[in-house]
Amino acid sequence: MAVREALVIGTSSYEDTRLNRLRSPGLDAMELSGVLSDPAIGGYAVRPVIDQSAHVVQREIERFFRARRPDDQLLLYLSCHGIKDARLQLYFAASDTDRDLLDSTSVPAAFVNGQLTRCASRKILVLLDCCYSGAFRPGGAKSADTAVHLLEEFKDTGVAVITATDALQQAWEGDGPVTDTGLGGLSVFTASAVEGLRSGRADRDGDGWVSVEDLYGHVREDMLARDARQNPLRWILGGQGTLKIARSAAGGVSDRPLPLPRSLPALGGLGTALLAGITPAASVLRRTLGPVPRPVLLTGKDGMPYAGTDTREIVAALPTEPGYAATGTGILRGLVAEQYRVSRDGTATAAVVFESVLRGLQPALARGTDPIVLARALPPLITVLEGRLGRFNELLRQETSGRLTAALTAVCADEEIGDTVGRALLRTGTEGAVTVTESVGFGLTLAVCDGHSMAAGYLSPYFTTDEENEEAVLRGAKVLLCAEPLTGVRDVLPALELVAQAGRSVLVVAPEVGGELLTVLAEHARRGTLAPVAVPLPHPLLADLSAFTGAFVFASAADIRACEPGHLGHARRVVSTRSRTVLTGGAGRAAATVKVGEIAVGGMREDEVRRRTALVRRTVHTGQDALTYGLLPGGALALAAIGPGLGPMGVPAEQDVAEALGRALAEPLLALARNRGEPDPEGVLRRVRAEWPEVVYHAVSGSFHPYQRAGVWASTATTWRMLHAVEAAVLEYLSVI
Template structure:
């Protein structure tokens, strides 16, 4: 007879998964387990206890308990012995016992304790908490509403700031809806599921339009609440979806028909002012920046060093590619790589050989300068070498994929070489990376690389060469007959000659600068969206008046009509929220506006008066409100199709 504490080996019919069994076995169970074997076959299992009489289990007579004890004791079963228990237990009972035993957890002591300690029943698996029907939907709705309540207070000219605690540094003060939404986590997992779905809407709107996240959150909350009521009342889910889709398509068509393209700096300033919560200085600063670099130019936002906001225009180029590996990051807070006075290697093909990067690394190390590599790709041993030199040797280096494809990529690389005063290393001219010289490398004052893009500032290329290259591109634009080719050529010209405008945001404290930067970023994105697709009357009235046309929409059945009404009611929520934040009665404001026929009339929350929104300069970019509505309605699938939720269960002990 072999004791559990020692004697069983991997050659025994049953053996312990570790060298010793941790602790003992069952709560209120035996103090030790002994397995008896004869010629490689299991004969019996003996349970011994100090306080009770010993007990012997025979697998043939009590297969259920024998199998249970062995599994909970973490005795690993060999395939032959699993088949033995399969034959002794009926299939259903075998699965039940195996499942229950697998959930048991050894709770006490370390692996070196003597036999005689006790074990707990539970095993620490990642259990899931599954909810169905009305209860789960109610918890999700609660999460959506709580998150929306925190976000909606920031909307409008009289919206309030939200203070967010941070794990490091001072608290963050912001009026940016997506920033507030991202900071919210609920203790209840099901509520968190609902909140996470709203965050997806806000993030999607922010990625596409760069603004309108608060509007998207409010619309999502309104659609979700109405959707829950309809589903609970027994409406057909598919018909609700069709009705919602029909209504959204009709509203988007209405908005596009009423949109007006902007052309003057004054109109650009108006859009920026509204998005910056009525701060005229921000709108005018953005209008000046666009005037300097053109509408296709690059505008960035950074921290200033004074109390005032400043505009600085520098010659630079923006590439639509970021760093290849996050190991190149130098600013971990902002997840960016910043290089001062770097050398720039521009290569047309992929770089994978370690010997290809050794020479250029030596040149950078000799000159004590950072290194930026722009190539089709950097992979394998070459990438590993760069990362190791960055981490271990402290060499500032970053690799970026070349933007574009085919001939467009080749032309973009030559533009970059002209701007930085370098050469494109290409095999077509017999050039080799292993023989690269310092004169072949470009240079600039500063490079900032994020995961999505690269901004090269103050290229040190010859001014005359840059002008000649720009003139070549202008000539190509005039000769081109393809709209696609013209668009790409115009992008290249803007990157090469348009420069980069830097908005330096000043303030008396880090908190003030951070809050203001959020508003400037939103205003800049809104302005770009307005230039792209045009403007509509602001303050939420464009959506409000579009809801009136939905009364004429023909539907196939009553449930589809309810889907249309869900969108119709949701479109009133932006005006309602803006008025409520200004201290007015939201429902009264909505009612008064719907009673009249002037589609430009709206509520000026800053002054508390009804005005012509376009004449008053209260306008919204079409792209922002269109994206907010489409993204909010896109989440209809979890509103009408949702039945259950599965989340990780939190265990104690």
């Protein structure tokens, strides 16, 4: 039986600071999904994909088009940044897109084209709302003169593409281009399409159906009437008959005037609507704060309930409220993900502080204070807080083994983990590395071996074998080194064939790895046909790596054509992250450059091993930060103590931000005390502010002790990073409203 399905992709937020955050894609996706899924209009089964990474978007697109039947009717929609490279090739940006690594961190138009070509369905419509979208060429279609808007009549079968612009134009949203951070609701192109489908105006011939020709004609005339400065295009591939996209909601064209794009709610209404998606999640996360957390009941993959305290699992499991509240929930989830990525800890604290700051700003917003004025006041206050934290920072030295082990035990609340991680850090030193793996044994085991470390990480997220921890781990890896940049596949193919024949993984290192080669390696990694990792490393540093692995350094890419098995080096284990790569068990004869500690985590049950592994990773991260940046006598205590007295400020709006931030920084300590069952949490707060850091609150015992023997420690770096993550999330909230 034929199906009607739609994949709606919208990307508003980007990790690369060179890609401005967009207002429209999330709203575009929400509104278009509503129209398409309406049984009276589109009748599609809609799958929205919002603010996802490139590999997730590509996977969803490939899954959407695979295993289709000829009569299946499919609609693909993309709203995001459109980017063209130096070769004028078009790429669709995803949340993790790096403008310098488009092949591996974005969705190439060629990839989408390939999926369209291979799909068995002959009833496909693609809507592209992004800059330069007219540069998209469906397979087999000829380039169109931008002055020609009708190529041929779309028939009953085929592939049709409607783009928001031609190959040279920007796409616009509201009152500005999508590259602008000004006001805007829906994008002009999507607003026209949604309005035409919802009102029935797109049924230009009045037959009760909206066809490809109807929708394109309506959008084009509507945008011309609004002087949108965009020239939408239509492309046809193999069309026959007439493809009906939707039913006419109004039974034909009405005489009412064309409306402008849907506007956002009033300032206060939108801020409150977004907060409605943040407050419930933050309230749940408050339960998990402190050494005596109150677990939240979650549902596992097997459908069975379990009690969990992992912030990321809780946030992912929470239901998303409809409407603008979903945007607020998305900002909170992004905050949790970012804080975990940079610190592996402090996620619940960040969420609670963030929500508290927003609640504190609502009175100012209700009075009509400009969000931009509030946003401008926040960064200087964060700088002041950083300075206050620095005055109480307790630096640790590596030789103080007792202090380090005690601090780590306090952080993880597990004596075995604290002792094991402490010994690993002491034996590897500040220049060494510590890796963590799951094992089939019991308990924790520590092995320290020789290794080699590079201050460079993998070039593509497709290489990761552990997505949760953003690590690429290779075992028994071959090592290919080249002194010149590698971009083409043809020269490197002989070496890759040797690796494939041996059934091994491969580490490719050169001053630059990109272009076609990086794309091919990423595709092999995605399909599982090869386990590669590509890492950039300057030419002068290749000699040490060669000596450690026994790999021959090829002078140029052309020389690799003569590659033989003996030219490839070997490493027993390779662990690569975004910023660092560590090798152990090299086949070379040179002395190791660092010591590497390998902690293996075992246990009776799989869930126990997974939980303890995550805890060991977090403790390692905290220990490394402690040796580099120092410790604080309690993270929640420090926040509560440094919050008061941020004013007075020169402008009333600045004072509003200072007061909101000061109150918010006390919330983690109050939540921690309530979770322990303290009868007077406010009394705990008052004493902490009066006596910290000399005297600290011990949440497990509910008593106060001198900080030297209380054993209450938190990473200074984690607290710094949490403040900056909250700052970024608050600024995002204020920019949206």
